[in-house]
Amino acid sequence: xxxxxxLALYNNFDEAEAVIKxxxxxxxxxxxxxxxxxxxxxxxHGVEELLGERSANVQWFTxxxxxxxxxxxxxxxxxxxxxxxxxxxxxxxxxxxxxxxxLTYEMFILGGVYITVLGFLIxxxxxxxxxxxxxxxVSEDQIGILIKADASAISTIKAVFARHNxxxxxxxxxx
Amino acid sequence: MEKDIRENISWAQINxxxxxxLENPRRMYWVILLVAVCVFGVGVGCEVYQYNVGLGxxxxxxxxxWGLYIATFIFWIGMSHSGTLLSAILHLMHADWRKPIYxxxxxxxxxxLMTAGLFVMVHxxxxxxxxxxxxxxxxxxxWPNFQSPLLWDAMAIFTYLSSSVIFLFIGMIPDLAIxxxxxxxxxRKKLYTVLALGxxxxxxxxxxxxxxxLTVACFLIPLAVSVHSIVASDFAMSQQPGWHVTSFPPYFVxxxxxxxxxxxxxxxxxxxxxxxxxxxxxLPILKKTVRLTFAIAMVWTYLNCIEFASVWxxxxxxxxxxxxxxxxxxxxxxxWAMIFCGSVVPFVMMFKRFQTNIPxxxxxxxxxxxxxxxxxxxxxxPTFSHGYYPWTWDHDQWPSLVQWGxxxxxxxxxxxxxxxxxxxxxxxxxxxxxxxxxxxxMASKHDELAEKGAx
Numbered sequence: 001x002x003x004x005x006x007l008a009l010y011n012n013f014d015e016a017e018a019v020i021k022x023x024x025x026x027x028x029x030x031x032x033x034x035x036x037x038x039x040x041x042x043x044x045h046g047v048e049e050l051l052g053e054r055s056a057n058v059q060w061f062t063x064x065x066x067x068x069x070x071x072x073x074x075x076x077x078x079x080x081x082x083x084x085x086x087x088x089x090x091x092x093x094x095x096x097x098x099x100x101x102x103l104t105y106e107m108f109i110l111g112g113v114y115i116t117v118l119g120f121l122i123x124x125x126x127x128x129x130x131x132x133x134x135x136x137x138v139s140e141d142q143i144g145i146l147i148k149a150d151a152s153a154i155s156t157i158k159a160v161f162a163r164h165n166x167x168x169x170x171x172x173x174x175x
Numbered sequence: 176m177e178k179d180i181r182e183n184i185s186w187a188q189i190n191x192x193x194x195x196x197l198e199n200p201r202r203m204y205w206v207i208l209l210v211a212v213c214v215f216g217v218g219v220g221c222e223v224y225q226y227n228v229g230l231g232x233x234x235x236x237x238x239x240x241w242g243l244y245i246a247t248f249i250f251w252i253g254m255s256h257s258g259t260l261l262s263a264i265l266h267l268m269h270a271d272w273r274k275p276i277y278x279x280x281x282x283x284x285x286x287x288l289m290t291a292g293l294f295v296m297v298h299x300x301x302x303x304x305x306x307x308x309x310x311x312x313x314x315x316x317x318w319p320n321f322q323s324p325l326l327w328d329a330m331a332i333f334t335y336l337s338s339s340v341i342f343l344f345i346g347m348i349p350d351l352a353i354x355x356x357x358x359x360x361x362x363r364k365k366l367y368t369v370l371a372l373g374x375x376x377x378x379x380x381x382x383x384x385x386x387x388x389l390t391v392a393c394f395l396i397p398l399a400v401s402v403h404s405i406v407a408s409d410f411a412m413s414q415q416p417g418w419h420v421t422s423f424p425p426y427f428v429x430x431x432x433x434x435x436x437x438x439x440x441x442x443x444x445x446x447x448x449x450x451x452x453x454x455x456x457x458l459p460i461l462k463k464t465v466r467l468t469f470a471i472a473m474v475w476t477y478l479n480c481i482e483f484a485s486v487w488x489x490x491x492x493x494x495x496x497x498x499x500x501x502x503x504x505x506x507x508x509x510x511w512a513m514i515f516c517g518s519v520v521p522f523v524m525m526f527k528r529f530q531t532n533i534p535x536x537x538x539x540x541x542x543x544x545x546x547x548x549x550x551x552x553x554x555x556x557p558t559f560s561h562g563y564y565p566w567t568w569d570h571d572q573w574p575s576l577v578q579w580g581x582x583x584x585x586x587x588x589x590x591x592x593x594x595x596x597x598x599x600x601x602x603x604x605x606x607x608x609x610x611x612x613x614x615x616x617m618a619s620k621h622d623e624l625a626e627k628g629a630x
Contacts, residue, residue, distance in 0.1 A: 041186060042610045043381035051378055058386040077321060092322070099322040102405065103330055109398045110334045113391055117341055120387035121372075124380045126348075128373035136356035138376055139349075141186035146377075 004154050005172040007133040008161040009142045013044050016143040019164045020050045023147070023157065030150030031157060039134075039144035047143075061119025062112050069111015074104040133170050142167065179272045179459045182616040186609045189455075190353055193601045193608075196450035197354070197363070200598065204449045211590035218584010221577045222297060230300030234575035238559045238567045243578045244298040246551040247585060250434065251291035252332070252406055253427070253547065257435025258284025258339065259399040262346070263392035271614070272463050274607040275455040279446060279597065280439050281343045286592040287438075288336040290585050295329075297581055324408035331402045338398060342391050348374050348384070349606040363599075403427045410554065416493035417501075417558040420485055426478040433475045433517075434547035436468040440540035442593070444533055446602060455603050458531040465530045472521035472543070479518065493563050500561045501553060505570050510553050516546025 010016045016038065024033055038047060048054075078095040121127070131146075138144045149157055154171070161169055225232050235242050261280040265273040296302055319326045352374035355367040374380060404424035411423035420426075443464065447456040486494045501510045520542045529535045560570050596602070 038378040039376045040378075040381070041376060042606050042613060043385055048378050048382065054378065054382065056382045056386045058383050058390065062390050081321060096322055099327070102327045102401075103321065105401060106327070106330045106334045106398075109338065109394050109401075113334075113338045113341060113394050116387055116390050116394075117345060120345065120383050124383040126372040126374065126380070128375075130373050130375060134375055139353045139356045140190050144376075 002151055003148055004151055005131075005133050005146065005148055006154065006157060006161070007039075007135065007144055007146045007170040008166040009135055009137055009144050009168045010164070011142065011167060013040070013047055013143055015164045016040075016145055017047050017050060019145055019160060019166075020047065022160050022164070024050070024052075026156070026160065028149070028153045028156050030153035031147065032149075035148040037146040039138045039146060041139055041141060041143075056123060058116060058119040058123050061122070062116040065115020065118075066108050066112030068115070070104050070108030072111070073107030074100060077103055133172050135168070135170070137168075177459045178615075179463075180275065180457055180608070180611060180615070181454065182612055182619060184454065184612055186612070189605050189608050189612070190357060192452075192454060193350075193603050193605050194354065194357055196452065196603070197358075197598060197601065201449050201451065204594065204598070207445070207449070207590065208594050211587045211594060214587025215584050215591055216587070218581050218587060221580030221584060225297075225300070225577050225581070226302065232575060232577045233300075234572065234578065236569075236572065238562055238569055239556065239572045241298075241555050241559065243552065243574045243582050244294050246555045247548070247582045248291050248294035248298065249406055249427075249551040249554070250548045251287045251294065251585070251589070252403065253431035253434045253551070254287035254438050255284040255291070255335070255339070255435065256399050256403065256428070256431035257439050258282070258343075259395050260432055260435060261439065262342065263395040263399075266389075266392050267396070271611050272460050274611045275452075275457075275603050276439065276443060276460060276464070277607075278343075278346070278604045279442055279593075279602045280435075281339065281346065282593060282596045282600075282602065283435070283438060283442065284339045285336070285343055286589050286596070288332065288339060289592065290589045292332065292336065293585065293588070324405055324412050327405045328409060331398075331405045335398055335402045338391065338395060342395060344370075345384075345387060345391065346604065347600060348372060349376065350601045350604060352376065353605050354601065366599075399431075400428055403431045415558050416491065416561070416563060417486065417497035418554070419491075419494070420482055422478060422481050422485060426475075426482055429471060429475045429478050430547060430550060433468070433471045434544055436464065436471055437540045437543035437547065440464055440468060440536055441544070444537045444540070446597060450597065450602065452603060455608060461533075461536065462530045465524050465536060468540075468543070469521050469524040472517070472524070476518040476521075479514075497558055497561050500570075501557045504557070504561070506553060506557050506560070509549050510557075513546050513549035513553050516542045517550060518546075520546065 008019070010019070020036065020038070023031070023036060033052070036051065038051060040047070077100050081095050081100075133146060135142065135144060145161070147157060158169060233242065233244070235244075258277075258281040261273045261277040262284075265277070296305060299305060348371060351367045351371040355364060355371045358364050358367065404427065407423040407427035410418035411420055413419065440461070443456055443461060446452055483498060486498050489495070501507070520539055523529050523535065523539050529539075556572075560572060561568055
């Protein structure tokens with residue numbers, strides 16, 4: 001069955017919250033609650049909690065980036081010192097641990113930051129083409145609820161949207 | 176108590192006010208830009224002259240191998256700490272009053288680091304041989320010394336600069352989407368469309384954005400501390416009298432936060448007027464910034480006293496002589512000016528009536544930064560003029576006009592970059608101000624309901 005997209009705009013978070021609660025409880029055939037996306041001008045923990053368990057995995061990228069950055073820095077610098085820079089200086093070790101730890105620390109942070117940002121882009125799905133169902137009002141002061149559902153479920157969902165004072169409902173069919 | 180921001184200000188109004196700043200600043204903006212271009216021109220002229228004639232025109236000699244260039248380098252590195260303080264530290268402490276002013280502080284961080292980086296090049300003199308310092312094995316045996324804090328410096332500053340740019344950019348993405356959606360078609364819209372990366376404010380984007388912003392903020396705090404500690408190590412790890420002090424790293428970090436906060440006050444006042452941000456850069460927020468600056472000023476003063484006491488009671492005669500020479504020798508007027516500007520002037524900030532007095536605070540912030548610039552000069556030059564060996568003493572050296580010109584020009588360069596940034600990108604974070612207004616109005620409503628319930 002063809003999939004339809006609907007975007008409803010609301011004046012405030014309370015109305016959006018009520019719609020999400022109702023759609024979650026309604027168990028509408030042809031609509032999976034996971035296909036509901038909230039669009040808002042600011043982040044709102046309360047409404048996001050209603051959407052259920054939707055994890056952010058950026059922290060794993062951070063861990064990998066920081067560990068890789070730090071370990072590669074230490075290995076790179078110490079092996080370069082041992083191979084290309086084997087100048088003995090006043091009996092000091094060829095691979096001096098304390099100064100190398102400073103550089104390792106900096107690279108630990110550099111790797112962590114860079115890979116965190118990469119993780120953010122991957123996890124947030126950016127860069128992306130803007131979807132056709134998008135209203136500039138979402139970046140101003142309105143809250144959008146975007147859903148994907150079968151054609152059979154659309155009328156029921158529209159009714160839910162309308163019941164909670166949707167300011168505008170946009171529809172896109174056939175995807 | 177007066178509120179940090181008007182709670183009934185609409186979200187649409189916030190967008191409108193900030194977007195207006197991108198197109199329609201006061202005439203003063205253009206005056207500042209013109210002055211900045213002229214000042215920068217002086218710096219460029221001096222640098223071109225030094226490039227053609229040689230580093231000798233800077234009047235750097237032996238023992239004065241580091242002069243105003245390195246002092247100013249430290250000054251600009253220090254200035255960069257303000258962005259980290261406002262964005263990262265206060266973010267982690269949930270101090271939401273920072274929201275209308277952190278964006279320009281972050282921009283300050285980026286541009287002051289860029290300015291600092293220039294001074295390393297200027298100080299080298301032979302710009303065309305910069306690649307000698309790049310760490311790669313070569314037949315000239317100029318492979319850098321990894322045990323030198325100077326190399327750590329390069330690594331730390333590169334990390335800090337790139338992380339700051341990333342932090343600034345990531346934090347701006349939701350605002351760039353607002354600009355993309357609400358500005359008229361033209362080059363700006365195209366620029367914002369590319370930079371906004373297709374942001375739509377979905378729950379998935381916000382969730383990942385929140386974690387990313389917090390994580391990068393957590394990285395930036397130890398990074399900022401390490402950067403200035405390493406800059407302090409350039410001095411403290413040497414054997415020079417007056418520099419070999421254990422408390423130098425925290426002293427430098429405190430000084431950096433101090434000068435950064437003072438610069439925030441200066442730019443707060445300028446932006447508030449130039450971009451008509453009276454609704455957002457409010458007097459209660461200025462008051463909080465001033466109080467924070469006063470607290471840091473006292474920490475800096477305390478660390479200064481510790482440094483003097485450490486030298487005085489260290490039984491290190493050479494270091495003691497340098498300290499006495501600072502207070503009584505040819506540098507005495509500047510050293511006492513540093514003490515006055517850095518430790519006495521901030522007491523003006525103690526008085527409530529001055530904390531929100533814009534002309535007074537503007538003057539005070541300029542004096543504080545003058546004091547902080549003098550501090551860096553007083554760290555660098557007196558030690559060189561009065562080292563361990565009397566035959567190396569040179570108390571009469573004075574930086575040439577070329578040095579002064581390049582230092583002067585750096586302020587023009589920084590101002591130019593900063594003012595262009597504020598005209599092209601939103602210098603007030605729209606989505607964070609919306610959050611601030613939303614949460615505060617919700618809290619007010621909650622309080623009202625609770626009060627009614629109690630009655």
